[in-house]
Amino acid sequence: MGSITIRQLDDDLKHRLRLRAARHGRSMEDEARTILRDAASEETAPAARQPAAARRPTPQPQSPRPTETADHLKRVLLIVGGGIAAYKSLDLIRRLQERGVAVRCVLTGAARHFITTLSAGALAGERVFTDLFDADTEFDVGHIRLARETDLVLVAPATADLMAKMATGAADDLASAVLLATARPVLIAPAMNPRMWSHPATRRNLATLLEDGVIVVGPNAGEMAEQGEAGLGRMAEPLEIVAAALPVLSAHPGKLLAGKSVLVTSGPTHESIDPVRYIANRSSGKQGHAIAAAAAQAGAEVTLVSGPVALPDPPGVNTVKVETAQEMLAAVNQSLPVDVGIFAAAVADWRVEKAGTNKMKKQAGRPPKLALSENPDILATVAHRTRGRPALVIGFAAETERITEHAKAKLARKGCDWIVANDVSESTGVMGGDSNAVHLITKDGVESWPPQSKQEVARALVRRIANALAETGR
Numbered sequence: 001m002g003s004i005t006i007r008q009l010d011d012d013l014k015h016r017l018r019l020r021a022a023r024h025g026r027s028m029e030d031e032a033r034t035i036l037r038d039a040a041s042e043e044t045a046p047a048a049r050q051p052a053a054a055r056r057p058t059p060q061p062q063s064p065r066p067t068e069t070a071d072h073l074k075r076v077l078l079i080v081g082g083g084i085a086a087y088k089s090l091d092l093i094r095r096l097q098e099r100g101v102a103v104r105c106v107l108t109g110a111a112r113h114f115i116t117t118l119s120a121g122a123l124a125g126e127r128v129f130t131d132l133f134d135a136d137t138e139f140d141v142g143h144i145r146l147a148r149e150t151d152l153v154l155v156a157p158a159t160a161d162l163m164a165k166m167a168t169g170a171a172d173d174l175a176s177a178v179l180l181a182t183a184r185p186v187l188i189a190p191a192m193n194p195r196m197w198s199h200p201a202t203r204r205n206l207a208t209l210l211e212d213g214v215i216v217v218g219p220n221a222g223e224m225a226e227q228g229e230a231g232l233g234r235m236a237e238p239l240e241i242v243a244a245a246l247p248v249l250s251a252h253p254g255k256l257l258a259g260k261s262v263l264v265t266s267g268p269t270h271e272s273i274d275p276v277r278y279i280a281n282r283s284s285g286k287q288g289h290a291i292a293a294a295a296a297q298a299g300a301e302v303t304l305v306s307g308p309v310a311l312p313d314p315p316g317v318n319t320v321k322v323e324t325a326q327e328m329l330a331a332v333n334q335s336l337p338v339d340v341g342i343f344a345a346a347v348a349d350w351r352v353e354k355a356g357t358n359k360m361k362k363q364a365g366r367p368p369k370l371a372l373s374e375n376p377d378i379l380a381t382v383a384h385r386t387r388g389r390p391a392l393v394i395g396f397a398a399e400t401e402r403i404t405e406h407a408k409a410k411l412a413r414k415g416c417d418w419i420v421a422n423d424v425s426e427s428t429g430v431m432g433g434d435s436n437a438v439h440l441i442t443k444d445g446v447e448s449w450p451p452q453s454k455q456e457v458a459r460a461l462v463r464r465i466a467n468a469l470a471e472t473g474r
């Protein structure tokens, strides 16, 4: 079958198509597709054979609705920044297309030093946009159209420069102008030298972007293109980026876990010494509660088994309050079966073997000797269940040294599917604080997430869970 491009049309036809496209707020390519589709349905639809007066009028959309194109394709505007990882974005185009996503590309000036518009255009199957002051597209303010005619703006690689522009609201080229003009979700895949990534300026920009609601995937740790350099800064792999993009593109992004049941444990446990004294830990429950809230917002039926915390119960969540590890295990067992179990509580490893029923009296020079016995391992108990095991069992690891190494060992030991590991050394302020920098350990490896608020960690985890359930058909 032959193909025809807009360029091949004669000037008059091109002019009329341009005006019609501008009137409908569509690109010329989309307008041509609409005309062809309408013509084809006129040919084939029974209604087309009826007299014109008998036909039902086709409702005309008041404004373009990218998510409701006739072919129901999801659309991604891929902005490629000027970094070595730009070559991976070519693969990313293919990976998105394989999942039924239409990709339109914007290349920054710097990106064109790394990949060509020719290769990006050939893979995307349509022209690539590069210039803010392009007479062909700006007759109807094309950068606004690009910002609007998509379901997701994806920046990969997101250079330090692009992140800085986004954080400050600069708009001096096509990519930054589109990013400032869009009301669609924005997902970035940062890629840069580890020193650029850890520079305070980039940290500040990242914090601003996260606050603005930008979603971040990666970067990963590993070797850099620069010889002998390694560290955090490699762009996430195309499939990881796809995994982060798909839930955002899904029909009801707010209800990613609709129909799923989720159990979350949160907070510390208190193990009695006597009626007034107890053994506890510094867990605030903020991360677990944020996860329960995010899962409920995503449409899941959520049970939160919480140790003693000074937090309000998350809205829309069935909260069960317990004190001790044994009570927590009993409440967890009662809540099963569920689709997903997330064990974020900091459960005391030991309890006092014989807690006093009366307050122990202080006896000068004779402090009591507390005999301890081991508490049940709630995570391992649930993960090793043969019946009623959740499809996805996620543990948390609070570590103060060799974080990922210990977390990997915990993943194997406990028999769970994922471990979310965080550094709870005093200097990080994670315990009781509002932000968290976590590593997600799965059987596929370690993913280090940038520091972000506990709510953002919760939302990112929910997106990952939804995606994992969707990929395995659960």
Ligand SMILES: Cc1cc2nc3c(=O)[nH]c(=O)nc-3n(C[C@H](O)[C@H](O)[C@H](O)COP(=O)(O)O)c2cc1C
Pocket (backbone or CB within 6 Å): 080, 081, 082, 083, 084, 085, 108, 109, 110, 111, 158, 159, 160, 161, 162, 191, 192, 193, 196
């Ligand atoms: C060989 C080479 C590799 C580069 N790789 C990166 C990179 O991986 N990440 C980054 O942030 N900047 C990188 N830069 C610097 C950017 O290209 C530069 O900051 C540029 O202005 C980014 O423009 P853009 O953000 O508009 O694409 C690299 C530059 C060169 C010459």
